[in-house]
Amino acid sequence: MDHPDMVVPFAEFAARHGAARLWLGQSLSVDTHLVAAYLAGRGLRVPLGTGVTLLPLRHPYQAAVEARSLAVLTRQPYVAGFGAGDPEFVENLVGRPYRSARGAVGEYLSAVRDLLDGRPVRRRGAEFSVTGMLPPMAAHPPVEVGAGVLRPRMARTAGEVCDVAITWLAPAAYLGEVLTPALLAGAAGRARPPRVASIVHVALDRPGRDIARLVRLSTAGHLDSPHYRDMFRLAGVRIDGAAPERELVASGAFLTGKAEEIAAGLRRFHEAGAGEVVLNACGVLASEGAPAALADLSEIMSALSD
Structure with missing residues (x-):
């Protein structure tokens, strides 16, 4: 993202179509939070979510x-x-990897939740130390705290400390059979478990489109990451073969086809436990630009409403 104006058409789309939320990913070009503030300054006050920003970038x-x-x-x-x-990213910023990613997420999100709830915090953890509280403010819209979840151990941690568990590239079957039970186990004893927001990659299968290329653009860098590879192993998705793109489509991690077929695939995420399903057309965006991505999203939203 070179300028927050690139996000404006998507915020306008979300407002026009009554979407529950506009989700933003981590940006190291123009900071995600500043983009969100820019949208608010433009008068585009839509509900927002980050899926996800990275721990080592801020206390x-x-x-x-x-x-x-x-x-x-x-x-x-x-x-x-x-x-x-x-x-590697963590080590580059803080000098060493986290001893435990699960432990770091648990410490971090527990502190953020307590601060947002107006509680004084006095924590000295293995990765993060926090002492203090936020200045009181007048009533404002609620803030939910979420964690990116790929594997069952992180799902269990999310169940313990989060309001929202956010999945990325996780097939619906894997969500229902593996992640949701772990999330519920972690939430045992809480008043209610975290809800699930599943970020799902989508692209209409239009004439002349190279779907395999769109899958590659959508997953660039992720398929080489050890924790994503392990998630796909647990989900039974073979990404080590000659055609990992085909496997991702077959598993439902990437939804393509006609708008009605994609809508049916999205409903399977709800059936698997997702309370919120996020449409991610980044492959089309990277290949064909914002108008093409918005056209896909519009057709899929229409199919969902039908």
């Missing part, structure tokens, strides 16, 4: 300040989603 206290600030600026509920990031 938990600053993360809580930013999350609350966006709820105030947008005047809408906000989902502050966080992820640990690749070990």
